[in-house]
Amino acid sequence: MELTTIKDAFERAIKKQKLSASKSKELIDGMLLAVEQAMKEIQAIPDEGASSSQKSVLMELKSKLNEIAPVNQLEAYQKDLAIALGKYGKLLEKQFNTDLQNACRNVDWETHTVNQIIAGHFYRQGMFEIGDCFVNEAHEADAASNLRSQYVEMYQILGETRSRNLEPALSWAVMHREHLVKNGSNLELKLHSMQFVEILQRGSRTDALLYAKTYLGPFATSFKTEFQKLIACLLWAGRLDQSPYAELTSQSRWDELANELVRQFCNYLGHSYSSPLDMVIRAGVHALPTILKMASVMAVTNQDWQTMKQLPMPVDLGKEFQFHSVFVCPVLWEPASEENPPMLMPCGHVLCKQAILKLSKSSTRLFKCPYCPADTTVAQCKQLHF
Structure with a gap:
């Protein structure tokens, strides 16, 4: 994705918008000035012969406005802005993949749980009217009433504290x-x-x-x-x-x-400090480009990632989304578990237990660390606890 190209197009659109707004304001100010001047001239005309003099002033005003041609100028300014915005929109469509269907996995949603998460998000943010509207339309009002009362209490205390x-x-x-x-x-x-x-x-x-x-x-x-x-x-x-x-x-x-x-x-x-809905959406935004790319590559080889229990490649979400220490074996690319714990070798490198067993092929046989020349045995490896 050419972020620099997108940024340049965005800055050009902003520049056109500011120029259009400035020119339009200048044009309207000029028209108002001409009208105000004409009004002053009309008010200064004596009663005798007022009709003909007023008509003359109005004709002069009309001539000035025709000369300015405000409609034509405003259309020109808006046209330039529309062209810049159109180019920016097309560039976005070209650079971004708007078809997210390949990144969606077919799962069975537990509607009640999802509704509770959404309602909890609204109440957590203090948006009680929106939350009430949602739970009523989702027919979850009874289940969410206790949740609502808890956050009402929190916001009452919070409001007093901020005061x-x-x-x-x-x-x-x-x-x-x-x-x-x-x-x-x-x-x-x-x-x-x-x-x-x-x-x-x-x-x-x-x-x-x-x-x-x-x-x-x-x-x-x-x-x-x-x-x-x-x-x-x-x-x-x-x-x-x-x-x-x-x-x-x-x-x-x-x-x-x-x-x-x-x-x-x-x-x-018993709730998290951050909204689960907010965390899931932000994590999804981080992971989406990687998943889309993975899905497109797998589609070429006629592989279906929908049937996989886990992703075939790691997705780096950053430290913001690391809630627990998780070790992923650098050899098998599998997360550690109770059945397959991380093991520390004498040389200081860490592999999962299954990887060590596959490398050694025997509990007493020497095997070489895949990351350094050191030799070791299974018995010399020690289990790590995070």
């Missing part, structure tokens, strides 16, 4: 303290810390100290460094933004707190 009212979030964190601690989250401490900073920002050192004793004290042992920093902030009451701890008042801290709240709320519900 710097931490009481609802603190109530939720205290109620689910056991789950947060088990999950290794210090969300409750972050909320109390932010509330403490807000009290200090209002200049009340006494209230802030009382709040620290009441709510931050229990965290003093486990989070000593954070606790000491917050206590040192008492010296800067009312002017914390001018202190060495000014970052505690930044908007980014509130954004991070809101993200952490959403993450822990989703974790409590």
Whole structure:
């Protein structure tokens, strides 16, 4: 795909669009100026002989407008823009494969599960009206009602947090303290810390100290460094933004707190932080070019990838989509499993167990590493655990 060619065509279309908009505005401004000038001349005409004078002004205005020929000029500008857009569209059609049928695999969809994923995506994004419309048309309203109420609660708490009212979030964190601690989250401490900073920002050192004793004290042992920093902030009451701890008042801290709240709320519900639908679509966009190319190559050799249990070639989706450590044998190109675990050879290279057995042909026989001159035996190989 010639991305440079596409980019150049896109920039030409943008340039034509800007030129067309500028010329059109200039033309319309000129017409408005001519009309305004004519109106001023008509208003300045005395009552005696007004009819003939007004007619003369209007005739002069008509002559100016005919001379400008606005319709012809606007059509010319739009024509140039349409040509540029047409060329860009044809180039896109030429460079991109719009027939995605070969990349689609025939699978049996579990409609109810798919509907739940789509509804969950809408509710997760806070698009409750769209989600309600979808579940009603899909006849999933009863099944999705609990999901909806959970995300309504989350967005209510999130809205208050973004308005710097931490009481609802603190109530939720205290109620689910056991789950947060088990999950290794210090969300409750972050909320109390932010509330403490807000009290200090209002200049009340006494209230802030009382709040620290009441709510931050229990965290003093486990989070000593954070606790000491917050206590040192008492010296800067009312002017914390001018202190060495000014970052505690930044908007980014509130954004991070809101993200952490959403993450822990989703974790409590047993849902992923990112929308599964969003992840699947983005992963599909990454994999689509490779799958299309693979399907076209296999079609030439009369092979059908629809019947394969796994793809005959790896698809690199990047680290963004790596959720678990997966080892793929560089010899057999198969992912490791409990039956076929990764094995570390003395030379430091790693193969799957089946590959080692095929290379050795015997548990006691020496075999050569396929990546270096070292010789080894099956007994010298050790299983790796990720």
